[in-house]
Amino acid sequence: MAGTVLTNTGLDAFLDGTPELRDPSAVRAADAVLALLSLRGADRRSGLPEPSVELVRRVLVEDAPAFVYATPEELSAYPAVLVALTARVREAGRLNGKRQARIVAAIEDIVPDFERAMKDPANYTWQRWYASLLRADGTDPADPGAVRAWLAGHDGMRPPDGLNRADLMNRSDVADSLLADALAGAYVREAEAPSPAGPLLADADVSHGVTKLGGLLVDRWTAEGLSGALSGPYAHLAPGPEAFPHLALADTLLDEHLNYYEDSAVPLPPPPVEAHEPRRSVEAGADLLAAAVEEMKGETGGLYDGEAAHLLYALYQRGACAESVARRAAEFEDWPVDPRLEDAPVLVPADAPEEYSLPSLGELARLTGVETTEETRAKLEPGARAMADAVDRLARTGMVFRTGDAFGLTPWGVEVLHYLLRVRWVAAPDGKEAAAWDAATVIAAAEGWSASAATRVLAEWLRAHGDSVEAWSELLAALGTVNAGTFEAAGTRALFGFLDPAAAPVEALRGALGDPVMGAYAYGVLRARGEPADESLVPWSARAVLILDRLRRHGEEDGRAVLDSAAEDWPGGLDGLAKDMAVADPYRAHRELAALRVPVPDVKRANGRANKRVRRPRRRTR
Numbered sequence: 030m031a032g033t034v035l036t037n038t039g040l041d042a043f044l045d046g047t048p049e050l051r052d053p054s055a056v057r058a059a060d061a062v063l064a065l066l067s068l069r070g071a072d073r074r075s076g077l078p079e080p081s082v083e084l085v086r087r088v089l090v091e092d093a094p095a096f097v098y099a100t101p102e103e104l105s106a107y108p109a110v111l112v113a114l115t116a117r118v119r120e121a122g123r124l125n126g127k128r129q130a131r132i133v134a135a136i137e138d139i140v141p142d143f144e145r146a147m148k149d150p151a152n153y154t155w156q157r158w159y160a161s162l163l164r165a166d167g168t169d170p171a172d173p174g175a176v177r178a179w180l181a182g183h184d185g186m187r188p189p190d191g192l193n194r195a196d197l198m199n200r201s202d203v204a205d206s207l208l209a210d211a212l213a214g215a216y217v218r219e220a221e222a223p224s225p226a227g228p229l230l231a232d233a234d235v236s237h238g239v240t241k242l243g244g245l246l247v248d249r250w251t252a253e254g255l256s257g258a259l260s261g262p263y264a265h266l267a268p269g270p271e272a273f274p275h276l277a278l279a280d281t282l283l284d285e286h287l288n289y290y291e292d293s294a295v296p297l298p299p300p301p302v303e304a305h306e307p308r309r310s311v312e313a314g315a316d317l318l319a320a321a322v323e324e325m326k327g328e329t330g331g332l333y334d335g336e337a338a339h340l341l342y343a344l345y346q347r348g349a350c351a352e353s354v355a356r357r358a359a360e361f362e363d364w365p366v367d368p369r370l371e372d373a374p375v376l377v378p379a380d381a382p383e384e385y386s387l388p389s390l391g392e393l394a395r396l397t398g399v400e401t402t403e404e405t406r407a408k409l410e411p412g413a414r415a416m417a418d419a420v421d422r423l424a425r426t427g428m429v430f431r432t433g434d435a436f437g438l439t440p441w442g443v444e445v446l447h448y449l450l451r452v453r454w455v456a457a458p459d460g461k462e463a464a465a466w467d468a469a470t471v472i473a474a475a476e477g478w479s480a481s482a483a484t485r486v487l488a489e490w491l492r493a494h495g496d497s498v499e500a501w502s503e504l505l506a507a508l509g510t511v512n513a514g515t516f517e518a519a520g521t522r523a524l525f526g527f528l529d530p531a532a533a534p535v536e537a538l539r540g541a542l543g544d545p546v547m548g549a550y551a552y553g554v555l556r557a558r559g560e561p562a563d564e565s566l567v568p569w570s571a572r573a574v575l576i577l578d579r580l581r582r583h584g585e586e587d588g589r590a591v592l593d594s595a596a597e598d599w600p601g602g603l604d605g606l607a608k609d610m611a612v613a614d615p616y617r618a619h620r621e622l623a624a625l626r627v628p629v630p631d632v633k634r635a636n637g638r639a640n641k642r643v644r645r646p647r648r649r650t651r
Contacts, residue, residue, distance in 0.1 A: 034234055034245050037227045038063040039077035047113045050106070053171070054099065058106035061250045062114070065092045068211040070218060073226040075121035080114055082135040089139050094146040095204040097250040098160035104144050108136050150189040154201040155259055155267035160251035162186065173254030180255075180263045194312065195273050195452045202270070208243035275315035275449065278322055278338060282446075283453040285342040296456035296474045298482035299463045300349035300443045314428065314445040321426050325419065332415035333361065337423055344429075344438050345446045345457075348482030351375045351437035354420060355388055356396045358413040367398025372479030381433030385417035388434050464493035468503035472511045476521045484527040491532070501537035504528075509546025519617040522546065522578060530554040542566040546613070549575035569600065573609035580621040589625050603627070 040063050044051060050059055063078055065088045071078035093107060115129045115136075124132075146152055153161070163179045164170060188194055216230045216239075234242060244256030259267040270276060286293060322341075325334035333340075344352060353375045360366050373396070387393070387410050393401045420436045423429040428442030438446060450457040463471065463486055471490050475483040487504070494500035505525075512521040525547065533554060541551035542562065548571030555562035576595045580588045596603040608630040610618040622629045 034242055035064050035067070035229055037229055038067045039073065039226070040064075042076055043114065043117060046117055050110060050113060054103040055106045055110070057250060058099065058103070059110045061093065061097050062088060062107060062110045064246065065096070065211075067229055068215045070215070072123070073224045075118055075123045076226050077114060077118055077121070079118050079123050080111055080132055082132055085111055085132060085135055086139055089136075089143040090146055092207075093143065094149070094152040095154065095200075096208060096247050097147075098157045098164070098252070099147060100161075100164060101148065104147055107143065108140050111136050150192050151196070152200065153189065153192065153197055154204045155197050156201070156247050156251045156255050158188070158197060159255060159259070159266070163252060168252075170252035176252045176254050177258050177263075180258055180266060184266065186266075193448065193452070194268065195276065198268060198270065198273065199452070201267065204247075205240065205243060208246065209239040212239040212242055273312070275312070275319035276452065278315070278319035279449045279453040281322075281338040282342050282449055283455055285339055286450070286455045289346070290477070293453075293455050295477065296458055296463075297346055297450065298348040298474075298478045298486055299458050299460045300345070300438075300447065301485060309441060311444055311448045314426075314441060315449055318423075318426050318428055318442075318445055318449075321423060325422055331418045331422075332412065333358075333419040334422065336361075337419060340419065340423070341429075341438075341442075341446060344436075345443070345450065347372060347479050348485065349438050349443045349446075350479070350481055351377050351435045353388075353396050354385065354417045354431070354434050354436055355393060355409065355413050358416040359393075359397050359399070359409060361416070362409060362412045364397060364399055364409070370396065370398045372481065374481045375435050377435040377437070378433050385414055385421075385431075385434075387413050392434075460489060464490055466490070468500070468507040469511050472504065472507040472521060472524060475524055475527075476512065476517060480527060483524060487524065487527055488529065491528075496532060496534070498534045498536045498540070501533050502540050505537060505541045505547050505551065506544060508550075509544055513546070514615075516616045518614050519578065519581070522550075522574065525550050530557070535560055538562075543568065545570045546574055547571060569609055570613050573606060574613045576606070577610045577614060577617055577621060580625070581617075588621070592625060592627065604630075 038060075040060055043059060043063060044056065047059075050056070066078035066080060066084055067073060069084055069087060069092070071080065071084055073079070089107065089111075097107075099107070112133055115124060115132050118124050119126070119129045150158075159180070160170060162183065163176060166179065168175050168179045170176065188197055212230065212235075216235055219228055219230070230242075244260065248254060248256050283293060286295075286297070318341075322337045325331075325337045327334075340357070343357075344350075351374070356366065356370075356375075360371070375396070387406060388396065390401050390403070390406060393399070393406060393409075399405075417431065417436075420429060420431045424431055424436075426442075428439055428445055430437060430439050447457055447459065458466075463474075466474070471487065475487055478486070491500055491504065508522055508525055512518045535555070535558075538551045538555050538560070539562065542548050542555075543566050544551065545568045548567040550571075552562050552564060552567050553575070572595075576591065579591055583591055592606070593603070596606045599606040599609075601608070607618070607622055607627055610622065611630045619629050
């Protein structure tokens with residue numbers, strides 16, 4: 030049946046007119062391109078599917094990487110087929126020269142994206158991956174018997190680096206659905222408006238089911254008989270969702286991320302260690318953890334057992350740093366925990382009794398910023414014990430630990446959480462990926478992280494770039510441009526305080542003196558280090574920014590003194606200073622100046638340096 034499905038695409042006529050495209054790989058490319066164009070609704074009245082700029086991009090960048098496998102040497106056949114097709118359609122009077130030239134130019138522009146997508150392992154499905162392996166072994170993809178024989182001898186293959194079986198399963202499910210939808214849509218479309226060239230699909234074809242039809246087509250474009258083998262005797266080589274019970278926990282962790290950031294693409298901080306436990310399967314660990322979380326949801330569970338998934342996510346979101354049982358319980362009990370301490374690091378003692386006990390009054394005050402009495406401490410104790418019990422149940426998996434009041438993820442736990450987050454496409458980079466970011470990206474990400482995570486990752490980023498003058502210069506510039514003109518601008522500038530000023534190269538600091546946002550910060554570091562610096566190079570806008578940020582650290586009385594002192598030597602006095610502040614950061618200026626009862630000028634941002642805006646994390650409530 031495979032050779033009789035979707036044959037009315039003009040393939041034979043096209044091949045007859047293009048003898049240069051008759052080798053097996055070019056024929057396979059022509060079959061796939063003409064079929065996909067037809068399925069996507071290309072006009073076939075000339076007997077051939079007529080390409081357009083939109084269809085060309087969809088077929089090359091979306092469809093081919095989902096349904097087709099080609100070796101790197103064979104990739105050039107696909108754009109070549111499309112270029113030849115434009116010429117044939119023009120010969121039929123369906124394209125004029127100008128439109129043909131526009132489509133050919135689009136094909137040439139799309140080729141790099143097409144080749145990248147085809148080579149990217151993240152786009153592999155089960156069929157595309159196995160097709161790549163058997164082709165690499167010299168197996169004839171047109172011989173179903175050879176394909177099955179190859180599968181029989183290659184049980185237990187490991188996915189390519191950076192991928193796992195769940196990734197391949199997810200991508201396969203998505204690709205199957207997309208192709209089934211395309212087949213069903215083409216059938217309905219042509220039933221409502223038949224093409225003069227004849228139907229793409231007969232009723233007898235569709236009676237077998239669009240999923241089966243899709244498998245037959247993918248076999249033509251990957252390896253004959255592969256889909257049938259992977260859904261039959263070799264189904265264990267291409268497991269479906271039922272083989273991954275931990276995906277339910279992965280979905281919950283995705284929901285947690287969306288609850289905080291509203292966008293799965295907002296990145297979490299990379300963990301401090303590149304955890305890897307070669308003796309343990311990350312999938313087995315994920316199944317174990319998911320089972321523990323599910324069990325804790327039972328009606329007989331403790332007060333916080335239902336929060337297990339949230340606790341796991343929150344630990345990873347902290348940069349996989351340890352947390353305090355008491356502080357987490359206090360937040361759940363609606364204590365007014367100081368926001369500046371919510372993500373403060375927690376020291377893990379070398380040893381502690383197995384039975385949980387609350388920290389002392391002084392330690393509770395340090396952890397929460399709340400002055401605590403014996404009475405309030407006693408009220409917190411039941412909740413803290415319940416929190417410790419929930420943590421201990423998670424610790425039985427080996428992926429969480431608790432030592433005294435401190436708890437966190439073990440290296441295996443970090444690895445499993447990293448896997449669970451990424452398997453549902455949450456942006457959870459590892460250290461190597463974060464080190465490869467540019468300065469603007471790492472600054473945009475760090476602005477939404479805890480202070481400890483941001484401090485560590487920024488230092489690691491600079492080390493990865495050799496602590497060079499260029500790296501520091503780019504980072505200093507990004508502090509002033511990322512989120513500029515948004516409410517988050519002040520929080521982004523605050524990342525300067527997480528850097529080690531003693532490590533900044535003098536050349537980078539001097540080069541930043543003229544920066545309209547960070548110039549005064551750089552000048553202050555140079556002066557503190559005893560280095561000569563020309564203050565006249567610092568723009569007034571940068572001086573206004575520094576004074577504005579200082580106001581955040583003072584009360585009303587001290588803040589007004591700081592403002593009045595700066596205004597004495599400011600061009601235009603207090604009014605001029607207030608105006609410069611409002612231009613530099615209208616959001617922070619309005620907040621700080623209004624608190625000091627200083628009129629806020631109504632000005633528009635002058636320098637237009639608004640850049641990428643990030644969402645601040647929102648504290649999850651119970």
